[in-house]
Amino acid sequence: MNNIVKKLLLVSLLLSTFVFGGFGDALKKQKFLSPDEAFQTTAVMKDGMIETKINMADKIHIYEDSLHYRIISPKTVELSVTKPTPKEFDGDKVYEKELVITLPTKEIESKVAGDYTLEIEFQGCSDKGICYQPIKKTFQFKGAELGMIDKISAVVKEGNPKKIVDFFLHESPIFIILIFLVLGILISLTPCIFPMIPILSSIIMAQEGKDESQKSNPFLISLVYVLAMAVTYAIVGVIAGISGIDVGAALQNPWILTIFAAIFVALALSLFGYYEIGLPASWQSKLTKASDEAQGKGGIIGTAIMGFFSALIVGPCVTPPLGGAVLFITLTGNAVLGGFALFAMGLGMGLPLLVIGLGAGKFMPKPGGWMTRVSQVFGVTMLAVAIAMLGRFLPEGLTLFLWALLFMGVALFMGVFESKEYEGANKLFRLLGLVFLLYGVSLFVGSISGANSMFRPFSKFTSGVTVASAVVEDKSGHLGYSIERLMKEVKASDKPVVVDFGKDSCTACTELEEITFPHPLVKEQLKNFTFIKIDLTKNTEDDKALLKKFELFGTPNIIFFDKENNYLADKTLVGFIKPEVFAKHLKSVAK
Template sequence: MKKFLIFLAFFAYSFSAELGNKVLEPEEAFQVKFVQNDDSLNIKLELGQDIYLYDDKLQVNISKPKKVELLPELNLPKPVEYDGFIVHFDNLDLNIPYSLLKEKIDSNKYEIEFKFQGCSKAGLCYAPMSEKKVIFFEASAQDEVITQNEVKNEIAQNENISETDGIANSFKNSSTIIVIATFFGFGLLLSFTPCVFPMIPILSSIIVKASQNETMSAKKGFFMSLIYVLAMSLAYTMAGVIAGIFGANLQASLQNPYVLISFSAIFIVLAFSMFGYFELRLPTALQNKINQTTDGKEKQGVLGIAIMGFLSALIVGPCVAPPLAGALVYIGQTGDAVLGGMALFFMSLGMGVPLLLIGLGAGKFMPKPGGWMESVTKIFGIIMLGVAIWLLDRVINPTITMYLWAILFLGTGIYLKIYNHIISKLISKVITLIGVILFVGAVSGATNPLKPLDKFTSSISVSAQDELKFTYIKNISELEDAIKKSSKPIMLDFWASWCVSCKELDEITFKDSEVIEKLKQFTLLKVDVTANSNDDKAIQKRFGVVGPPAIIFWDKDKNEVKSAKIVGYKNPKDFLEVVNRNFQN
């Protein structure tokens, strides 16, 4: 098993490094030159191999002394259609006569701004880019323009960037050790998010199952949790590197009904195994091969734990958070899969720290094998059924999910009645009551297990929900049309039914009275990327979104406000802080 993990890690490293070498850095993909002639300014943009530009992202403006668009009056090469977009594959040579500048604004000094965004045929999209040049018509000593580096520094100092871009920039400005330590800290913070919580009962059930037939020591419990966390970290890293280089979110691709129902069935099988109906074993041929060594039984267990950890990372916790998005942006822009992959690996290790502590504690305090352990095992079997329902919630009708939760709680309450202990009887009554409440909620049409009586409570939550009206869009064309028609600032919410953090935003942030009041000033759009269709992938690729939740903003002039971009869950206070900072009025 150790040799297999080493080989897999080496293969992933070599594969990602090889791919990384083929990805052009932004400076190689787009080479911009400003050439000042006697009567005109030429903007030359040379594209790297297999690089193309979005036609609708091209802008040439006078940015100072005031903003004036110039592109409509310049001669552009004819664009072509590619992959559903209007793009340019040829190098650009844009000629701006000085007479045109004088016609627009009478001045002795102009700042010309050139904006563009492009992608590679390999599937990598670069962030929007901006280059500026200042030209003078005064003394000859001032005929030279501000150097490109000075302009970049000025932009970097004055332009606000999003949290994700700030994290991505930290890779370039910090040492490897600082980056790794920072991402390990990010992982510790992410370990308290809902996307990691389901892994706790999964790992706990594995340890409980193993404790049935042997005494569990702290060392053995920690070892089992370490195998689970390392496999989980390897999965996160591989999926992240693939997403960064190819723009394909492997975790999102696995959030389809067939995969989720299959994985849910696995947990149901595990639950019935814990109830004692049968014992799960590896195929006989594989058992015989492993058992040829003296530690064959141990290797069987390690392999099963590693597989479960690997699959859990890919299927159970697919939501995107700012650190993950920042690492993917860095990998996508630079092709540096080594540093980006290391950051993701150590972030995953940070996420796994609570799991390691659970393994250590379970191994130390787990009761010895016996009748007591049989009851504990069955309780964890019930928890496995809960995990199965939690997974099914992403693909089945929410009302059906409510009924399933109700049946699970009612069944658990009835099961616990077999114990005569007073505490067991009390817990049984509480769980049965919860089951009844969930059943009543399901009958009433409620869909949130955490608010089963929502239909019977005051109408405050209902009216608040009605106040936030989102218009659903399906593709880029519909989005562009909605932006064009809007007379207000715009907010676009990337959402998916399998995204836990998306539901947190819906149930907590978007139901806050202050947030609702603020968002009345916006045109609210939402794109459902649950199906991960070609249209879903295209619109995410367009805005550099690696997965939900993500929120994009535009101002009244229909310019994207990059500094307001939100990735991951934000509570009402933090959400309002971002919006108020970027939209004062």
């Protein structure tokens, strides 16, 4: 018994010595609060004000100069706020216990339209000696009701066809058609419509060279061209929505593109004055008798045919509204409403062309020598369109060579080596020709050195400073994708996944590869993703199945998966996206 008591006393003595000697503290693990425990942040809208409150735990403080308020969506806006007087702590200005700051909603709504996201950024420390990483808290608020045009513009800028469909699902048919007309007008302000301007202008110019009895009204020509274009968009969209067949992609066949490129070359040579394109006189007289006066004069049928094929082949832009309309038809099965919506969109897209026709009718000068120069300009434009079409399937080096010949030929045609006394303003004209010549020579050097970009013809000589592509250069690896192969690669990734659907005949796809993906901001964000590029040029059954699986239409389309391999349909992007916008979008996906 005495031995047991002695042992207990000895143990007690050792423990007391251990504790009072300070060793007990070494066994205690210092516990610090998590950021959410240390800084409880709220933001509430009430009576035209947003009250933000940060409740700090005991012995926690925030540095005054680290506190920032900003709007981060729909655009970034730094907010100027009235801060309370801070306290002094070890020579720094800090806030403790509770920090309340109010923001007038009117001030915010004067800078952003519609719903917005408020971000509060700050950094704080504990008096016990730990400092937290910078903290950002975000809060969603409903802003002032957007006007209809602002709503449409916001949806289109977001670039997500599914959101366009959601926007229209509960609207009346008449309203939907009117909205697609507005969407078409918005698209008309993009480069999609540019290739059609010289085609229509050359048709109108051809009319000016005819006798008054044979002329057609320029506005009527433009109207027929635009109507044919709008009908084409409607037909193609309905077919794609019902059957899943991409008619535009089917027409990007090399043989078809070669035939139409040849037609444009023939038209260009005609505009240069080498010959005149026309039907035999006997055919013309028969057609005149068979047609009424409106159709017989001016080749109205021919104009309609040009409008039809221009919509299909010359400008195969896939935009969010077009993708949204096709998806609307696919999801609702309402081909009639979808067709009328696409027709209205085509009319809106053709607005600049109608303005050209109207202006040509009122302000076109009388025929004269100026027409020869203008015809030659349109001839060069036709040749450029032909090269652009051939470039959709020819090797990049050969395409670059054709561009070089065009620019050098234009320079020679402008008399770059001719010298005349007292030529006056023609010197400026020759200077422009010299610029074309130098650029053409640059493209020629680029074509034989293996360059593949009109924007970087000397890339093979400046490889040390050129911007590396954000994607793999071996294009063969982008072909032959199936749903199974794609999902296998997605599941193998431990990062979020970006999937880019493109094809050789897609101008916007090339712009993404040349402008957006190599941009430093985009490359920095892409480090957080696995990037997969899928080439749909061959339009195989697997390609069609991929588009159908993710409810996509045409190219370019960019889809996203999160870290858990979930498909983020609301993050899909369609068409060309500017680098800054794409980088911001990537950042939002990675959160």
